[in-house]
Amino acid sequence: MTQTQQESSAPVSTGRSLETNGLRKSYGGVTALDGASVTFQDGKVNALIGPNGSGKxxxxxxxxxMIRADEGTTTFRGTDITTASPHRIARQGIGRSFQLCRIFPRMTVMENMLAAVRPQSVWKMLGSARDAADQERARELLARVGIDHLEHAEARDLSYGQQKLLELGGVLMADPDTIMLDEPAGGVNPALIDRIANLIRSLNAEGKTFIVVEHNMELVMSLSDHVVVFDRGRPICEGPxxxxxxxPRVLEAYLGI
Ligand SMILES: Nc1ncnc2c1ncn2[C@@H]1O[C@H](COP(=O)(O)OP(=O)(O)OP(=O)(O)O)[C@@H](O)[C@H]1O
Ligand SMILES: [Mg+2]
Structure with a gap:
């Protein structure tokens, strides 16, 4: 290892993280993905942007x-995951959040964190030792996302931004290497957007790879190392x-000119 590498705190890119080749998906007459081939690098904050309905x-x-492509392949760190179940893909180290925040509104913040890593039925069957370890981890992560004071609150009583932070906390429970966020700042107030941005930065500095779908261009431009632009179901442009x-292709896609 060179002196420079030793001193650098930036994550070292170890190569390709996620790679798709010719992904195609249609819904009746609508082509949602039209042969999308994309490569995301390990250790980076990657953004995936594009107009509404472009297939992100x-x-x-x-x-x-979550859905099966009609054609094409996906590999994650060299392993073909094209037909793998969501559970297996999660175990490979990919975590994700949803465009419309997915939490259990009537469960507490802590219960949501625990449910993120194991189904409730299994959770009840397991001993309290596991519970205690998971709860400790959940508390650490809730502190990290800044909502540990809300541990006992019902999730439905949180603001939308806090619910997004809870969902992110839940994603982190499984300790994924690659984190896919679908519009993390959508509908979130500016103060919490800053917090989400800082979290992404600090997690990336610890080596987590991000793939972030986001319409907030200021956030995308300040956060990302690499941007992929989708239009009509496939990448039209990518780079820093x-x-x-x-x-001009990006303007054209967004403005339809
Ligand atoms: N389950 C579905 N059934 C029918 N059409 C669908 C379905 N899911 C997506 N589509 C269509 O596929 C296209 C791509 O949708 P998708 O949700 O992937 O776009 P997006 O880039 O995420 O858009 P947005 O920025 O608005 O979230 C759209 O035309 C959409 O209407
Ligand atoms: Mg979308």
């Missing part, structure tokens, strides 16, 4: 096994934020 969420759903920002 469908891409996430295919990659995480400064390049993508000035690419």
């Amino acid at each position: 969420t469908t891409f996430f759903n295919c990659v995480t096994g 934020p400064s390049l993508v920002q000035n690419d």
